[in-house]
Amino acid sequence: MKVLKIGALWCSGCLVMVPRWKEIEKENPWLETTYYDYDSSPQVVSEYGLEEGLLPTFIFLDKDGVEVHRLSGEVDKNTLLELVNKYRES
Amino acid sequence: MVSMGLLQKLIKNTTFLFLIWAFIPKTYTETETNIHLFYSLTCGFCKKEVLYLEEYVKSNPGVTVRTYEITGNKENRRLLSYIGHEIGLDIRNIPFTVIGDEYFLGFGEKHKNLINEYTEKAASDNSTDFVENLINEKNIKVRYDTIKYENVVGDTALSNGANKDNEQNISSGDKAEEVKFPLIGIVKLKDLSLPLLTFVIALLDGFNPCAMWTLLFLISLILGMEDRLKMWILGLTFIIASGLVYFLFLAAWLNFFLVVGFTTILRYIIGFAAILIGVHYLNDYVKNKDKGCQIIANEKRQKVFQKLKEITQNKSFALSLIGIILLALAVNMVELLCSAGLPAVYTDILSMSNLPAWKYYSYLTFYIIIFMLDDIIVFAIAMITLKAIGIESKYTRFSHLIGGIIVILIGLVLIINPEILAL
Numbered sequence: 059m060k061v062l063k064i065g066a067l068w069c070s071g072c073l074v075m076v077p078r079w080k081e082i083e084k085e086n087p088w089l090e091t092t093y094y095d096y097d098s099s100p101q102v103v104s105e106y107g108l109e110e111g112l113l114p115t116f117i118f119l120d121k122d123g124v125e126v127h128r129l130s131g132e133v134d135k136n137t138l139l140e141l142v143n144k145y146r147e148s
Numbered sequence: 149m150v151s152m153g154l155l156q157k158l159i160k161n162t163t164f165l166f167l168i169w170a171f172i173p174k175t176y177t178e179t180e181t182n183i184h185l186f187y188s189l190t191c192g193f194c195k196k197e198v199l200y201l202e203e204y205v206k207s208n209p210g211v212t213v214r215t216y217e218i219t220g221n222k223e224n225r226r227l228l229s230y231i232g233h234e235i236g237l238d239i240r241n242i243p244f245t246v247i248g249d250e251y252f253l254g255f256g257e258k259h260k261n262l263i264n265e266y267t268e269k270a271a272s273d274n275s276t277d278f279v280e281n282l283i284n285e286k287n288i289k290v291r292y293d294t295i296k297y298e299n300v301v302g303d304t305a306l307s308n309g310a311n312k313d314n315e316q317n318i319s320s321g322d323k324a325e326e327v328k329f330p331l332i333g334i335v336k337l338k339d340l341s342l343p344l345l346t347f348v349i350a351l352l353d354g355f356n357p358c359a360m361w362t363l364l365f366l367i368s369l370i371l372g373m374e375d376r377l378k379m380w381i382l383g384l385t386f387i388i389a390s391g392l393v394y395f396l397f398l399a400a401w402l403n404f405f406l407v408v409g410f411t412t413i414l415r416y417i418i419g420f421a422a423i424l425i426g427v428h429y430l431n432d433y434v435k436n437k438d439k440g441c442q443i444i445a446n447e448k449r450q451k452v453f454q455k456l457k458e459i460t461q462n463k464s465f466a467l468s469l470i471g472i473i474l475l476a477l478a479v480n481m482v483e484l485l486c487s488a489g490l491p492a493v494y495t496d497i498l499s500m501s502n503l504p505a506w507k508y509y510s511y512l513t514f515y516i517i518i519f520m521l522d523d524i525i526v527f528a529i530a531m532i533t534l535k536a537i538g539i540e541s542k543y544t545r546f547s548h549l550i551g552g553i554i555v556i557l558i559g560l561v562l563i564i565n566p567e568i569l570a571l
Contacts, residue, residue: 067365068449069364069440070539070541071538071541073364073536074537111443112443113441130440132440
């Protein structure tokens with residue numbers, strides 16, 4: 059599985075999420091994540107239909123690159139960990 | 149001899165009568181003096197003057213105080229405007245007191261002496277009752293309450309006034325400081341002093357991490373600079389310039405209310421606006437559980453980011469500084485359009501407090517400091533740790549819950565019992 063993290067420089071919630079993800083990634087070295095800046099990644103924004111809504115957005119992809127889950131806003135660490143474990147094998 | 153005896157008797161009796169007269173309390177029935185007081189239900193100094201006058205008439209039985217409420221009475225306002233016209237004064241503040249043909253604005257220690265001086269003057273030289281004459285001359289149907297010796301002694305003053313047809317008396321009993329709301333119960337709003345109220349409203353108005361997007365842009369750009377001093381100066385200049393725009397905005401609202409703030413209709417409008425703002429905040433609390441930032445218009449964002457980039461990369465520091473000030477002014481001017489509500493409610497309440505100008509502007513400065521507090525904290529932490537940080541939106545949600553309730557209460561008080569807000 060893979061997690062796409064979409065945030066922006068101007069988004070306070072995105073900055074809040076940075077240390078949370080750092081902790082999760084440290085605790086789960088197998089986890090693959092990629093960060094996309096909202097303003098410098100128009101392709102990703104368009105591909106995942108992120109023109110409107112909330113930031114940050116986290117998209118969980120399975121091993122085939124198919125979206126299995128999406129979250130927006132400030133999410134607590136436990137919820138993220140639950141999802142990471144749930145989709146680990148997918 | 150007979151005549152001598154009669155003379156002695158006469159002197160004796162006269163002396164006796166004189167002594168009796170000297171010890172009889174003076175009733176002043178021969179010289180009635182009117183004190184005309186123009187007040188509003190929401191004015192704290194008016195309350196103080198009424199309380200003082202209640203005591204004053206106890207020791208000056210020849211004095212009658214007439215109190216004219218101007219917020220809810222058009223004719224009383226008309227009279228005040230005529231008085232202003234006659235004496236060549238733009239009467240914008242209350243309390244306004246007229247005794248004989250003398251007058252003064254406001255109420256404080258020095259005015260207590262003036263009341264005494266003018267009342268004695270009016271009684272001794274039988275000077276004309278300027279207000280009474282004007283009422284007769286212009287045929288104005290004023291409505292006033294009276295505070296007289298016989299009404300005050302042993303009882304409350306205004307509630308026993310001669311024209312007791314105004315339900316919203318200015319009496320200062322404990323109950324007037326309390327408001328009972330359904331579900332919430334009794335709220336002692338007097339405890340919400342002006343500094344606390346300033347703090348709460350400014351915090352509610354300013355605490356929105358998603359609204360600090362320009363500052364976060366700026367932080368991301370200046371974190372790459374090598375000169376720490378330049379980083380601090382540019383960031384602080386941006387924050388101070390942003391605060392200044394908001395300060396001017398608040399000052400404009402305040403002056404608007406100081407000029408036209410006497411009307412009941414305006415009070416209702418502001419009251420309803422406060423309720424709507426409170427409901428909006430509560431709605432935001434209920435709905436924005438995801439606690440994220442709404443994606444803002446792309447074009448505007450790109451434009452601001454580009455400008456910031458040019459400014460921070462400019463080789464001339466002076467030009468960078470000017471650029472950052474201009475950008476802060478431009479960005480914040482646009483944002484003002486979206487944030488008229490709370491400043492209007494706050495400055496309306498502030499204008500009711502009858503403060504000297506320097507105190508008004510001190511409160512506005514305090515408001516701005518609280519309003520900019522989240523920006524100051526985020527910027528300072530970023531400059532010290534060299535890492536951009538965000539503030540969790542859960543605090544915003546919490547402030548919207550508490551603030552929303554408080555603003556709704558303020559709106560209800562403005563509509564139902566504005567007297568309480570005379571802080």
